[in-house]
Amino acid sequence: MPIFKSGNTAVITGGASGIGLALATKCAGYGMNVVICDNNSSNLKAAVELVEGKGGKGKIEGVEMDVSEGLEFEKVKKVVANSGGKIHLLALNAGAAIPSPNPSNPWTSPNVFQKTLAINTLGVTNGLCALLPFILPHSTTSHPTSIIITGSKQGITNPPGNPAYNASKAAVKSLAESLSHDLSSRSPTTAVHFLVPGWTFTGLSGNPPFATEGQEGQPKPKPKGAWWPEQVVEYLEAHMAEGRFYVICPDNDVSERMDGRRMLWDRLDLVEGRPPLTRWREDYAGEVAEWMGRSAS
Template sequence: MDVSKVEDFEKLRSKIEKDFGGKIDLLVLNAGIGLKGTWEEPSYFHKIMDVNLFGVIHGISTLLPFVTSHSSASSPSSIIITGSKQGITNPPGNPAYNASKAAVKTLTEHLSFDLSKSSPTTTVHLLVPGWTFTGLSGNAPFASGAEKKEKPAGAWSPEQVVEYLEAKMAEGKFYVICPDNDVSEEMDKKRMLWDREDLVKGRPPLTRWREDYKVEAEEWMKKTKI
């Protein structure tokens, strides 16, 4: 199916209703693309938003009742939506992708809040992977032989991400910010905090990447304990 098309979700909804009695225990909205483009290319923004953002919106708007209608304390349901660290720390280089994932974060936060009142046994989780070796990041998962690519040492496998997600879900966590073999949980927290302080302290945006703030940011990262 094409997640950018609401009619494809409507077909899926009919199939779930027919074959599974209209019940979903676990809904994972994970589809995403990572195109590159320029400010002069509206198609670049549309393509990314149609998949990364509206793919989530379409999934929620068509399938949410199937998740919440039968959820109970003895048989809870869950929704997992995949975000990105780029939608939180906002590194320069791909504004459409970052904006799509920032919007996904906001939507998922609101969904969690609303369902805490209307369907409290339906848990919502924002999955934010670190560097993960998937097709989106250079892997060729269905290749074989010489075409098979080896996972970089710094990246996690998808299986590691799932294990981390399951552990955080068991703890009842909404934000699931995954580390990887290059970036620790503490490093992620420092990067997120520095980014928020751009706003609070009235600094220019994206100071972690600006030459006139580079030394200050590096020193702050070294001395700050979280």
């Protein structure tokens, strides 16, 4: 991959834990300069030290910021401008799943919707509006650039339970698709990749970064079905090399074919005029089981 090259610069939001940290570590291993952006100061400090300790030749910098605030990206712009003014890899990865105070009736909690959309969706648009000028002008066939936008399977199949998170990630999918189409003609040497992790063992799933035994919030054992963040990044890199836009990651429980069947069933609700979310409706349980059973064939 010409993107993962010594001397190139990567900017990664949500880079102090989970998939973002795994990607930062990979970039550093190639000798890239890495700007790690995160809103957690202690995690950020530890992440910079960890990535620096990998022995890469590039410069590792941390920027404490809140992606939901557009002006916060001025901090990133300043760092990039002071170190050459070019971004070769932008990963808009920051995200949050904010629990509702009333899970059985989420429609009573407007603040949850506002905060979730501000972080997960506006965190992407804020980053694009602020940082595209550092990516597109210098992108050429011999020196291409890439943008990674992290989505979620919940933003595709929309399972019941967290409408704020689902809606925020559905919007991210739409934004990533629109960006890819736009840049295919405006900046064809800038690749856009929509990363959709499977079940991944991160802070959101019980693996808080940099926690040690005896501390509150110490890591739990990794579930057998989950992938490590490093596995997701390896899968991502391989699919970036193939020029893929959609990078839909499996995990140890869900295969690529199972994901495909689930996504296709969801779309058939629309095409065939069925009620929404029939995959989770009791009166469709038999049809869904039969449909998914075909995934083994």
